[in-house]
Amino acid sequence: MSELSVTIKYDKGHDATWAVFRGTPGEIRADVMEFFGMDPATQVGLSLSSIVTNATQIAHGKGLIATSLGATVVEETTHEAPAKPSEDPWAAASAQQASSPWPGSVSVAEPKAEEPNAxxxxxxxxxxxxxxxKKLWAENQSFFSDAAVMAAWKAKGKALSAA
Known part of the structure; x- marks a missing residue:
């Protein structure tokens, strides 16, 4: 097949970051997936056009985060398995407690000195x-290292779910 050229831009502006891929459709397919860190297993059966669309969405998302929030990529790893849904959301939440996506959460109010968890x-x-x-848990991670607090949170969650 003939050689093609695919350009993926991170934003609309002329000065936006862009990536250009040249080669046969098979080469471009592999290059785009590698460049954007796409798992080839999740792209099986998709046309090159669909893969370019998915890659463009990734590029636009990263570009938006970088320009709007001033974020930078610090490390990308692919050795961890993706999170899988659990039968019990409360068990899944307690399993995530130690590796919360909200490190260094700030508590809204100070606990009383005589009963730190009151x-x-x-x-x-x-x-x-x-x-x-769930929002309380996300915003106050420091309290949930205590077993009594976690037990109370789980019990309340189960009671609310059953209601």
Whole structure:
């Protein structure tokens, strides 16, 4: 087949970052997937056009994050298996406790000195929905290293789920 050229831009502007791929469709397919860190197994059966569309979405997403939020890529790893849904969302949440996606969370209020977990236990009891409970967990990770707090959070979650 003849040689092709594919250009993927990270944004609309002329000064935006772009990547150019040249070669046969098979070479471009492999190069695009490698360049954007795409898992070839997830792209099986897709046309080159579809792979370029997926790569363009990745490029636009990274470009938007970089320009809008000033973010930079620090490390990309592919050796970890993707997260799989669990039958019990509360068990999955407690398994993620140590590797929370929100490191260094800041607590909203200081706990009382005589009972360091009084505030968080009170907040857990106040929550009326599972979503509110999940948000509390996400915003106050430092409290959930205590087994009693985690047990109270799980119990409240199960009670709300059963209601």
């Amino acid at each position: 505030w968080i236990l009170g907040e857990i009891e106040k929550k009326a929905t599972v979503q509110e409970l």
